[in-house]
Amino acid sequence: MTRLFIPALTIIAYFMPLKYMQGDIVDNLPALFKAGNAKELAKSFSSSVELNILNEDDVYSKAQAEQILRDFFNKHEPVNASVVHVIDTNPNYRFNILSLTTKSGKYRVSVTLRKTNNTFFITELRIEPDKS
Known part of the structure; x- marks a missing residue:
């Protein structure tokens, strides 16, 4: 029985979507930014996102x-x-x-997330030079 359980668990873990294994986007933000993974970050964008990147500010579609x-x-x-800082009291x-x-x-990267249908989506993203 044990010989079948471990391979079955391995197969299930392999095919399970990554988002179910890693928790929500908030926990993954540092790793996604360190990897420069725009594609994975965009999966958590709201349908429209306010971006302010190096003083270029506008509202954009997810794509x-x-x-x-x-x-x-x-x-x-x-x-x-x-x-650096997290606000998660609401x-x-x-x-x-x-x-x-x-x-x-x-x-310095500021990320605002709002919950819709029990999922957090990035609604605002700001990247500005660090002043420290």
Whole structure:
């Protein structure tokens, strides 16, 4: 019985979507920014996202926001990301501040998330030079 259980569990884990194994997007933000993974970040974008990247500010569709973030990562290759501050006292709202180190400098990343249908979606993303 045990010989069958471990391989079966391995197969289930392999085919299970990554989002179910890693928790919600809030827990994964530092790893996604460190990897410069615009595609995975965009999966958690709301249908429209307010982006403010290096003083370029506008509201974009999910696809446009992904492309703009990908362009940022291509120009500023991430090296490290860490959590600076988290606000999670409201069950429908979260706010995270990350420190993003890239090969071209250090940035402060602010991420606003709102809950819709029991899932948090990124509604606002700001990337600005770190002033510290």
